[in-house]
Amino acid sequence: MPQIVLDLSPLYALMDQSPLQIAWTFFVYGGWIPFVWILWHGFSEIWLASRQNKYAETINYVLLSVNIPRMNEQTPKAAEHIFSHLAGTFSSPNFKEKWLQGKFTPPFSFEYASIDGYTQFIVRAPIQFRDLVEASIFSQYPDAEITEIADYTKNVPLKHPDPEWDCWGTEFTLAKPSAIPLRTYTEFEHTLSQELKDPLSTLLETLSRLRKGEQVWIQIIVYPRDQNWIQESVKVANKMKGREVKKKPPAWQGLVEEGFSLMTVGVSQVVGVGAKEAEKKKEESRVPNLSPGEKRLLEGVENKMSKFGFGVKIRFVYVGKRSVFRKGPMISMVRGAFGLFGSLDGNSLKGYGKAAPKTDYFWQRWSTEEKKTKIITRFSNRSSAGADRFILNVEELASLWHFPQILVKAPLLKKVDSRKVEPPFSLPETPDAALPTQE
Numbered sequence: 001m002p003q004i005v006l007d008l009s010p011l012y013a014l015m016d017q018s019p020l021q022i023a024w025t026f027f028v029y030g031g032w033i034p035f036v037w038i039l040w041h042g043f044s045e046i047w048l049a050s051r052q053n054k055y056a057e058t059i060n061y062v063l064l065s066v067n068i069p070r071m072n073e074q075t076p077k078a079a080e081h082i083f084s085h086l087a088g089t090f091s092s093p094n095f096k097e098k099w100l101q102g103k104f105t106p107p108f109s110f111e112y113a114s115i116d117g118y119t120q121f122i123v124r125a126p127i128q129f130r131d132l133v134e135a136s137i138f139s140q141y142p143d144a145e146i147t148e149i150a151d152y153t154k155n156v157p158l159k160h161p162d163p164e165w166d167c168w169g170t171e172f173t174l175a176k177p178s179a180i181p182l183r184t185y186t187e188f189e190h191t192l193s194q195e196l197k198d199p200l201s202t203l204l205e206t207l208s209r210l211r212k213g214e215q216v217w218i219q220i221i222v223y224p225r226d227q228n229w230i231q232e233s234v235k236v237a238n239k240m241k242g243r244e245v246k247k248k249p250p251a252w253q254g255l256v257e258e259g260f261s262l263m264t265v266g267v268s269q270v271v272g273v274g275a276k277e278a279e280k281k282k283e284e285s286r287v288p289n290l291s292p293g294e295k296r297l298l299e300g301v302e303n304k305m306s307k308f309g310f311g312v313k314i315r316f317v318y319v320g321k322r323s324v325f326r327k328g329p330m331i332s333m334v335r336g337a338f339g340l341f342g343s344l345d346g347n348s349l350k351g352y353g354k355a356a357p358k359t360d361y362f363w364q365r366w367s368t369e370e371k372k373t374k375i376i377t378r379f380s381n382r383s384s385a386g387a388d389r390f391i392l393n394v395e396e397l398a399s400l401w402h403f404p405q406i407l408v409k410a411p412l413l414k415k416v417d418s419r420k421v422e423p424p425f426s427l428p429e430t431p432d433a434a435l436p437t438q439e
Contacts, residue, residue, distance in 0.1 A: 217317045222310040
């Protein structure tokens with residue numbers, strides 16, 4: 001019987017060398033592969049970011065103020081349709097467009113701006129999609145008024161510290177993975193009367209209570225994207241159901257399994273259907289008995305992945321004259337209003353600590369003014385920097401940004417006082433023809 005001999009002398013010789021020589025030997029014999037991969041990955045990310053920044057400079061945006069009639073009876077379902085329309089703007093770039101031109105689908109920004117308590121609904125859209133945005137809004141709110149406005153964020157200083165103005169701001173992220181849904185407007189409908197207790201009314205009432213010299217800006221940036229995000233939701237749902245998530249096997253394993261399956265079919269035909277029934281019972285036993293809360297959560301996860309999703313960033317900025325600046329109460333009111341969309345057994349919105357200026361400890365005060373400048377500048381630029389994007393579907397977005405119904409009585413909320421209609425098609429165009437002749 002032949003003997004197997006292992007020669008370990010090269011390994012012993014390697015261990016006798018210095019640490020630097022050992023490291024070099026490992027680098028030469030394959031250690032350079034992860035090193036090159038890291039360099040290539042970093043270089044590609046920097047290259048793509050530079051291309052996309054150049055492409056972003058070519059995109060022009062328009063700021064639209066949207067006013068709806070006082071007698072609006074539309075539910076947030078109408079806003080959900082608006083977001084669904086915008087999902088169609090996503091276009092996946094090819095290799096040349098992505099890596100050479102830096103092309104990407106530009107984002108939309110849906111905002112609340114309350115200045116001295118006067119609150120407006122604002123949409124910032126790429127100028128090439130202006131007609132789509134207006135058509136989407138008019139299709140759901142035919143009597144709405146849409147007006148192009150100047151950027152309201154340019155009316156206050158963006159550089160801090162400032163002798164007259166002070167500011168505070170933060171970003172919001174999800175407390176749990178994106179697969180877990182927020183509470184949506186459907187959960188605020190009365191079971192019997194079907195009346196909607198609009199959770200947005202709390203936020204609008206808060207914004208209407210601002211004093212002269214105070215401003216609150218809330219920004220929800222939505223990034224159209226592909227819908228492969230639902231794969232993560234499928235994994236979460238399957239885990240809750242007790243199902244194993246199987247990875248795609250290699251080709252050789254597929255051939256072997258196919259052979260075994262043919263053998264199983266042959267055996268089952270001989271012994272009867274008993275094998276099939278046993279397999280069915282085995283599959284049923286994998287599904288655990290879910291509690292009522294777990295069932296609701298599972299239904300929420302499956303409902304979320306059944307609708308279009310967007311990448312999302314949410315920012316909040318409070319700006320005010322130093323004589324009326326009241327950071328604590330305003331932070332509490334806005335956080336409390338957003339807290340309505342969260343639940344203990346589901347998801348919720350939480351502040352992104354790295355973005356918020358803090359003064360609790362002396363070392364945090366060193367960067368306070370820098371963070372103020374950064375958060376208000378990113379808001380004004382509608383920047384993608386800061387916290388990572390998370391996924392919200394159109395129902396969640398419609399819950400966070402929609403036009404109030406007639407029951408919302410916020411006093412300084414901008415609404416259309418009268419209804420505008422199109423002139424009759426037979427109206428003469430020339431002044432002479434429009435006036436009847438006098439004899």
